[in-house]
Amino acid sequence: MVKIAVAGGSGNIAQEVIDAILATKKHQILILSRKDAVDGVSPGTTWIKVNYEDPDQLTEALQGVDTVLSFIVAHSDPGSVAQKKLIDASVKAGVRRFAPSEWASSTFEHMPFYAGKADVREYLEKLNKDKKVLEYSLFQPGLLINYLTYPYKSTNHIKPIATPFDFENRRALILEGSETSRITLTTAQDLANVVARAVDYEGEWPLVGGVKGGEVTLGGLIAIGEQIRGGPFKVERLNADDLKAGVIKASWKPPVVHPAFTPEQADTFASTITSGLLLGFAVEALNVSDEWNELLPDYKFTGIEEFLGEAWRNKP
Numbered sequence: 001m002v003k004i005a006v007a008g009g010s011g012n013i014a015q016e017v018i019d020a021i022l023a024t025k026k027h028q029i030l031i032l033s034r035k036d037a038v039d040g041v042s043p044g045t046t047w048i049k050v051n052y053e054d055p056d057q058l059t060e061a062l063q064g065v066d067t068v069l070s071f072i073v074a075h076s077d078p079g080s081v082a083q084k085k086l087i088d089a090s091v092k093a094g095v096r097r098f099a100p101s102e103w104a105s106s107t108f109e110h111m112p113f114y115a116g117k118a119d120v121r122e123y124l125e126k127l128n129k130d131k132k133v134l135e136y137s138l139f140q141p142g143l144l145i146n147y148l149t150y151p152y153k154s155t156n157h158i159k160p161i162a163t164p165f166d167f168e169n170r171r172a173l174i175l176e177g178s179e180t181s182r183i184t185l186t187t188a189q190d191l192a193n194v195v196a197r198a199v200d201y202e203g204e205w206p207l208v209g210g211v212k213g214g215e216v217t218l219g220g221l222i223a224i225g226e227q228i229r230g231g232p233f234k235v236e237r238l239n240a241d242d243l244k245a246g247v248i249k250a251s252w253k254p255p256v257v258h259p260a261f262t263p264e265q266a267d268t269f270a271s272t273i274t275s276g277l278l279l280g281f282a283v284e285a286l287n288v289s290d291e292w293n294e295l296l297p298d299y300k301f302t303g304i305e306e307f308l309g310e311a312w313r314n315k316p
Contacts, residue, residue, distance in 0.1 A: 142184025
């Protein structure tokens with residue numbers, strides 16, 4: 001049994017991971033948060049309110065911790081200050097393993113909303129430049145396929161998020177000419193189970209930790225949607241120059257509805273996120289490698305058609 005600290009542990013993905021680790025009945029979990037304890041957090045955890053501006057208090061909170069899993073939301077951490085201080089405190093406290101707040105893409109091309117993740121990658125790389133100070137892995141599942149069940153929930157904790165692939169209304173937005181670009185889709189449940197197994201993994205964590213549920217082209221994903229939803233999708237193909245300018249020339253735009261965003265931020269970021277995702281999809285930023293699949297060969301991932309077929313069964 002080891003002690004695991006989860007920073008930003010009240011978040012949606014974090015709670016899925018916490019539940020998976022608790023299900024093993026092996027480890028102690030500390031939830032680190034800048035907030036007071038909230039209702040609805042998984043039982044069997046210890047909540048610690050931390051101040052990321054107080055290195056000594058943060059280091060004290062991490063005493064005896066083996067692994068730190070960070071889910072600090074990038075836009076709530078300007079300059080990645082909190083996450084960098086968490087890394088420093090982890091080193092001072094003698095933490096063995098660290099997972100930065102990745103949980104998405106392999107690269108961040110065209111996606112400025114992920115800039116903080118790139119900053120933390122660079123910080124960790126410099127930390128281990130001369131010798132390994134902290135073992136870490138970049139957990140990358142691509143796009144969580146659970147978002148494609150919007151507006152219906154398909155996990156215990158993750159709230160649905162609209163994407164350019166709108167299965168409910170049988171429509172999609174893509175960059176023109178990107179139908180053959182590939183994307184990785186992984187269920188949140190599989191990601192959480194992999195992290196729970198990674199905590200127990202006896203070997204060294206891979207620096208790049210791809211978690212690959214399934215891979216499909218954008219055109220193939222639309223075809224799957226048409227088959228599952230029983231009719232053609234209205235596909236709008238957008239111009240790259242417009243998207244780079246943050247202009248969405250389409251009949252609709254995915255709304256940004258997420259607990260990490262205020263309504264004002266959601267409205268501001270809607271075009272930025274949509275254009276960034278479409279451009280990112282086109283360059284396969286959301287197509288990831290499969291390091292954890294290789295290290296955990298006995299784990300069976302849920303297939304794309306299997307998951308979406310079941311999720312949309314009997315839906316209007």
